[in-house]
Amino acid sequence: MHAITLQLIYDGKGPALWTPAPGAFGLQDKAGALHVGKAAAAGAVVFDFTLQVKSLDSEIAVLTGDFAHGSPAERFLYLGWANTAGGFAQRLKLPLFNITSAQVREALAKGTPLMATLVDHHPKATSTGANIGGARAVDWTLA
Numbered sequence: 001m002h003a004i005t006l007q008l009i010y011d012g013k014g015p016a017l018w019t020p021a022p023g024a025f026g027l028q029d030k031a032g033a034l035h036v037g038k039a040a041a042a043g044a045v046v047f048d049f050t051l052q053v054k055s056l057d058s059e060i061a062v063l064t065g066d067f068a069h070g071s072p073a074e075r076f077l078y079l080g081w082a083n084t085a086g087g088f089a090q091r092l093k094l095p096l097f098n099i100t101s102a103q104v105r106e107a108l109a110k111g112t113p114l115m116a117t118l119v120d121h122h123p124k125a126t127s128t129g130a131n132i133g134g135a136r137a138v139d140w141t142l143a
Contacts, residue, residue, distance in 0.1 A: 002053040004063070004104055005113035007143060008077065008094070010037065011044040012120030015081050015090040015131040028078035028091065029066040048113070056101040063096055063104075073097060076135070079118070090131040094118060099140045107142055115143040 014025060026034030027047045037045040051065040054072070062072045070076050075096040081089045099114060107114050116138035124132045 002108055003050050004053055004107055005048065005050050006140070007113045007115040008037075008047040008049075008079075008138075009040065009044050009115065009117040010047070010079060010120070011042070011117060013123055015133075016123040016125040017129060017131055018081050018089040019084060021082075021084055024082040024084070026080065027067055028069075028080040030069065031066075034080050034082060035067075051096075053104055053108075056104060059100055059102075060097060061099050061101045061104040063099065068096060069093075070097075081131075090123075090133045092118070092120075092133055093135040094138050095135070096140075103140060103142070110142065113143045114140045116140045 023034065023036055026036045027049060028034055037047040040046045049067055051063040051068055053061060054064045055062040063075060067077055068075050069078055077094045077096060079092045079094065083089045103114060118136055118138050126132060
């Protein structure tokens with residue numbers, strides 16, 4: 001099984017209602033732990049991680065690993081912000097199911113990661129004070 005490197009850049013402010021704390025924001029693994037990224041220019045955070053290539057038999061690549069959540073047809077990443085009292089203040093789902101087999105083959109052949117940037121400068125909360133999470137679109141391209 002091949003492994004592919006991915007890089008996710010988060011350029012955002014975080015949830016509308018959240019108190020930042022060390023280790024309270026990161027890429028969530030299957031066990032629910034948050035893996036912090038590296039600080040980058042202008043407040044962005046960079047997450048470098050590896051997934052395994054399970055299948056390239058169809059147009060869409062099937063990736064698996066510690067950070068790949070959901071069924072193969074709807075695979076995604078979670079970015080999470082933890083509350084100090086436990087639980088999540090917010091989680092965002094970022095698609096992996098839009099990565100094509102052709103992109104994976106090219107990245108593996110060139111030895112370069114696939115990368116995506118999420119720009120999220122306008123966090124929102126409901127009138128009852130809950131952060132609005134959900135899915136966010138990102139486009140994966142060769143780095």
